[in-house]
Amino acid sequence: MENRKPRILVVDDEPQLTRVLLRSLTTKGYDVRIAGDGDFALQTFQDWPAELVITDLAMPNMSGLELCRRLRAISQVPIIVLSVRGEEKTKVEALDAGADDYVTKPFGMNELLARIRAALRRKPASEADSRILVAGDFRIDLESHTATQGDHELRLTPKEFELLAHLMRNAGKVLTHHSLLGAVWGGDYTEQTEYLRVFIGQLRKKIEPDPSKPRFILTEPWIGYRFNAE
């Protein structure tokens, strides 16, 4: 059981914002360091391995996207990107480059805090190969090919099953259309977002109490989907 405070590295070129984040996150019990640009962030990360990196996307010199790539090359640390609304393309690129989640500016602190908690809770990748997946009330047994929600068994088609399994493995993480399609249907289908929507719709009908207001499979508009287990 770790009683060290979780380390968060915040990367943003806006000093006003980082002032606020430093104080706010520290008060919440995190160990926070600030980096004003990508280079300094990487330097800091070398000697001070953070458990979470929060980075702005639009920075001069090294962009957030570039930082994501470089970080991913050396670590699986969860990454949350901060971006302005409307920059969907960059967000998708960042997510595909390895970021786990995004928060749109301007954001309320509670929103950011919730994403931070979710990101820190995420299980490390090494557990991804296990035969049993659990997320919230959901349980999947990959060997017997069964899926349950609470105590009630889910009747899923093969593709729905795979989709749910992949979502659960990446619970809390934002998955782009591209990566979802690639993971479940393979490389030739990565542009068929309609296809994906149809399957998501079917899955929602089976697991959501109110499919028109999904709780578990959340739409990230223009970007993809996210599985929320709680």
Add this chain to the structure above:
Amino acid sequence: MIAQWIKPRWLSYGLAILGVVAITAILIPFRQRINSTTVGFAFLLVILFIAMAWGRKPALVASVLAMLSFNFFFLPPFHTFTIADPQNWVALTAFFITAIAVGQLSARAKRRAEEAEASRIEIKRLYEDLQNAFERASEAEALKRSERLKSALLDAVTHDIRTPLTSIKASATLLLEDREATEPVEKLAPDEQTAMLRVITHGADRLDRFVEGIVDLARIEAGDLTLYRNWGVVEDIIDAALAQAEPLTRRHRIRVSVENELPVIRVDARAVAEVIYTLIDNASKYSPPDTLVSIEAKRVSDDQVEIAVEDQGPGIPVRLREKVFERLYRGHNNGAAGELIGGIGMGLAIAKGIVEAHGGHIWIEDGAQGRGARIVFTVPVGDDDLNGNVPDVVGGDKARADG
């Protein structure tokens, strides 16, 4: 033969004369065996060549020389200039006519060829000039368009930002002073502080939505929306709008009904999602909790899809159904409409702008059974490009003119 074009003139005359002399020299030894006719032909041929190579004037010179030579060396009595013989005249005439006619022809051909070459070089230069001119023109055009955008942007921004900003500033300074205050009596109670902070937060939210709005407005006014059209699936767009509107619809029931086999639509997907978002926002704001907000989509003709958002609130009175779409700048249009329209601000105006930029219409109807409001809009099914603008294709003559 064409290569001779570039030789200097005196050289051509020289060579012409040389030609005649050469022929003379060659034929003199044979003059006993061949008759003068043959010599005449030979001279004629030489003159012909000279005319073709160097034109009329050297050929004329050669003609005269040829005639003299013909007379002197080849017409008996040899080595005399007997002019009397009419053959001379015939010969001379023939030489002259040949010289002139062929000289003319070849001069003309030569000139035409030179002109064509000059034209070609000219064209090449003009081509480059043209390229540059159009570079500059397109830059100028681009700048002109962006000028329009800038103006539209400025216009929008200067108005409505200040109000929320003022509140933010006032609250913040009040709270700061409060922090500095030492007398407990003067300090703000926690709930007062909370209230101020909420003012700040809401103010920031309003500003944020405002920024979103002005960008859209600016783009609409600059005639920009037509550039981003692409195939969009109605369900995806509705899905995105709903996801964005999630916080607003927590206390309402939502129903989505999309007709089967709806065609893809040719729209700026984000913009249309924004329209739907605005309508959902509107619907949830003006209808009581736990009521239904429904979103429908169906095809109404070969080239149009209709999307509607309906609520179960008080509805919108008929006399206001046009006005709600007007952009409210300085808060003029108040009175009875004020309380209803107050919160809408620019949303519906933008929605209208977006819909119309796609060539569609937006209007308000009564909800089911006469209750509530139902806002409907149409968007084009695109097979043909209804408004003539195809992104990424050089089809400039079909491009939509500004605005």
Add this chain to the structure above:
Amino acid sequence: MKPTLLNRPWIGYAAALAGIALVTGTLKLFGEHINPTTVALAFLLIILFVATAWGSRPAIVASIVGIVFFNFFFLPPFRTFAIRDPHNWIAFVAFMITAITVGQLSGRVKRRAEEAEAAKAEVERLYYELQDSFERSSQAKALKQSERLKSALLDAVTHDLRTPLTSIKASATTLLDDLYSAERNNVEPRLELEDRKEMLRVIDEESDRLDRFVEGLTRLARIDAGEMHLHLHRTQIDEIITMALKRAEPRTQTHPMEVWIEDELPSIKVDEQAIAEVIYTLVDNAAKYSPAGSPIRIRARPGDNHFLLLSVEDHGPGLRPEVRDRVFEKFFRAMRDGDAGDRRTSGTGMGLAIARGIVEAHHGRIWIEDADEGRGAKFVVSLPISSDEDGKRQAA
């Protein structure tokens, strides 16, 4: 343009026959002792004419007919195809050669002339086509370019508006959150007093920043609409420079300022605040784009023709001639960076546009030159010195 009669080949062939026949008939009238040379030359003229009028094929016909008639009618024995005199043989062959050569060559010349004409017409047609396609592509290009410019512009403006908002919201929600949780759990708020003050300060400062940005935009809008309201007073430039430098104080700490004001400068009639702002903008600009420690030189001196020249010079990298005009465009910085595909400097760039608006509203000019020594840029402002008759020059 040639008459169509000449363009019909069958007329050429007919003319060939007719010509030769006619000459034959005419010359026969002169009796049987007409010199063959004369005949031959006459025939050759016909062949030449046919060749130049109708080209080489009718000319060949003329040649052949000519050769035949020459032998038959004019070479003894007459009316036969035989040739008795060996001189005449040679003559005959020579005539053949000549006839065919003349015909061919002239025909070829004609053809070449025609080809050159056609080539010229072709080239002209190509030119018009090029013009056309350029027009079309430049329209598309303009669209694309303006699309890029717009994205960059919008991105920059929204960024500048949203950045302060982000800090404001983050601060406010932190404070709110703190208060709520304290309330819920019936404890004291966890945030330190100092932290809370800091958050509020951020809100305060960022609202100011937002305000300044909006102010800038408003000014620009007014300049755009030609609605600047200037309050003109007669004043000395050194007072205005002092005002501007005071406002630019933070910059004076990182860059030494050299101020050179010539003696006995005439007074100018200007809106002091506005001109001070221009100077401030230029100084701020100079400081931003030159290394810390490098001096910034401000000079005021008389120019020619009743103008006062004011310059602000830095030792930064300078400005390329191509951009010197464009930096004064509003949002230029945003668009230029949009071009490069990323944002190198933050901010949208209104200062210089506003500065130019102000200067031009005073009937002055602003431009950029190379620094006097070494690297750097020199921004120069010229302001008219009012004529003695006060009130003659009214700024808008």
